[in-house]
């Protein structure tokens with residue numbers, strides 16, 4: 001066999017040489033996510049952001065619920081826990097309260113966080129619990145076959161809405177801000193660097209922080225709505241997303257043909273649950 | 289009016305150069321890396337991996353600026369670039385010799 005031209009040689013390597021291999025459970029790779037699914041891109045951004053913050057690995061815990069995004073906890077080589085459906089936030093609340101030094105991240109999907117776990121989401125925001133919630137929104141229940149969920153846009157088709165959904169969807173930044181979150185951002189999985197920077201910025205903060213990632217689901221959502229491949233959706237985000245920091249979240253609704261407003265909607269500070277708790281106990285016990 | 293000028297340090301700045309590594313069996317052929325590489329370095333190969341996908345190859349590796357975008361966008365942890373330090377050649381990176389085999393295309 002003739003030797004190929006030098007410029008046509010590409011080095012093929014084993015998975016454990018990958019720069020992120022230390023923070024991934026490589027024995028579980030390749031992961032279950034479909035070709036063209038954006039979940040892996042979001043996870044890459046998270047790992048990079050975590051490395052950039054310099055937070056030690058034993059000071060971070062990641063909690064997920066159920067669903068395609070719920071697999072994140074199982075793939076990260078950190079202290080991580082895969083909870084029952086919708087219960088990532090209550091589990092994480094326990095971790096955060098028992099160990100104030102721990103940076104606790106809830107990494108889950110839209111259905112898990114704002115439908116099944118919706119009550120936990122709003123009340124944890126109201127209490128301003130020290131949690132970073134990363135909510136991947138792909139507008140559907142991907143793992144179970146593409147049912148309509150809390151974020152499915154009006155008129156979008158789903159396996160439970162063959163003629164199009166006619167429920168008003170949640171606008172996650174608006175929901176988070178109205179409930180009391182202190183940091184709220186939204187990016188698509190195409191905005192890798194901005195998403196990573198947002199995660200890096202939010203990881204060390206206190207209070208209830210929410211980052212929404214708009215993510216392609218070629219297998220369920222895109223197929224039912226004839227939107228094409230993962231790459232087609234990335235191109236769609238490129239053409240249809242606008243970055244508007246500090247935008248009014250009421251204008252950030254997502255519909256099938258409109259624009260996706262991205263950016264940091266809110267970044268404020270207000271006393272957290274722990275601040276009140278510490279202060280209250282000190283007052284009650286007379287400073288002892 | 290001119291809006292641009294030649295940077296003062298243009299003759300001392302060197303464009304970084306990268307070498308591409310592909311974890312072939314982990315790729316799912318989504319072509320995100322191919323589409324978004326700013327230097328058009330990558331193409332999907334004709335070969336299949338075990339799962340039946342076409343992993344990318346660096347057809348214009350000499351143009352790679354080691355920007356890291358392919359690594360960041362790949363949903364499957366299947367590609368990364370390494371900055372080639374000045375004076376090094378692209379031939380063999382010593383610490384990888386045990387893991388690296390050349391793909392013939």
Ligand code: SF4
Pocket residue numbers: 032033034036037038039068138142143216217218219220221
């Ligand atoms: S079903 Fe959708 S969300 Fe789930 S892995 Fe496949 S593409 Fe991703």
Ligand code: SF4
Pocket residue numbers: 306308324325326327328329330351352353354355356357358359369
């Ligand atoms: S490092 Fe940048 S220039 Fe090099 S192949 Fe990857 S995306 Fe292209």
Ligand code: SF4
Pocket residue numbers: 314315316317318319320321322343344361362363364365366367
């Ligand atoms: S982005 Fe990753 S999975 Fe997609 S084609 Fe490139 S190497 Fe393969």
